[in-house]
Amino acid sequence: MADSMLDESILDMPLEQMVTFRVSRLHAKMSAQASNILKNSAGISLMQWRVFVMLETHGKLTPAAIVRRTELDKGQLSRAIKGMVNAGLISSAPSESDQRAHVIDFTEKGLEVFHLARPHMRQRQTRLLNSMTAAEREALFGAMEKLDAVVDELEAEQ
Amino acid sequence: MADSMLDESILDMPLEQMVTFRVSRLHAKMSAQASNILKNSAGISLMQWRVFVMLETHGKLTPAAIVRRTELDKGQLSRAIKGMVNAGLISSAPSESDQRAHVIDFTEKGLEVFHLARPHMRQRQTRLLNSMTAAEREALFGAMEKLDAVVDELEAEQ
DNA sequence: TTACTTTGGTTGATCCGTCAACAAAAAAGT
């Protein structure tokens, strides 16, 4: 019953209510704000911030390991790392086990810069999560996982 | 209680669980898929599709009216419309009441092209929405609205 | 009227995300 109603209402669904569009607008808004906070507090980009977060939670890493965990684009990541090494924010040492790879890690300066941004980003994250009830948070993440899965399904069907 | 637990767990939250990052990945995945479907079925872009959807649900429109309702970038929209007029997908007539504005509408060809894509897009939308329960759908949209609002709040505080 | 502000639309600059091509090294298959 809920489904049949759904099927019909889709016919005239305005753009503003479509899932992809809403996610798209939310994404634009949230990442623009994150970028601003990062630029103002630490002068780094969102991509650089993400590299820092990965280093903090997992320790020294190779770019490939970051790609595996995050599905970030390896080209984009490569450029971000180059910029960070250049700016003295991270160190890059050749891997012992793999001649192709290099292991990146915080430099002292990088850690300082990271700590400039972290309280702002953490407070924002807290605010974002606390705007929802626990049930809403679970529903949101659950719904995002389901959407993710359906996109994969549709992909496989083609 | 739930909140204090939340506050602490944020300290070591991996990137993969952060809200902005998750929304970002979901956005990338969903819009890439939508773009593919649109390209394959009708040879149009996501932006062009959105213009079509606006015309279908609201009838003839000026670009400014679209911007007001969707918050799409007016520059981006201007270029999309130029391309669509050029491709014969929409008509552009000078507004009677405002010498600056022009009113756009479907051409016959545009309507045909739109109808090529619509069943695919509608089916996808249905599948996306049906992957969730009614409660989850409400939670998702509610959560997105709340996140949207918090971003605005944070913006205002700066 | 005449000045000032707001709105509608176009354009250019710039940045970000995505994709494909490529070289070097490693791993797997024979």
Added chain:
DNA sequence: ACTTTTTTGTTGACGGATCAACCAAAGTAA
């Protein structure tokens, strides 16, 4: 051993998104 395939990382090209500058018309206020 040697050939083939996979993985790692860099680079170039391209399209999309964002932002600011700008012009023309409308609206507002004096």
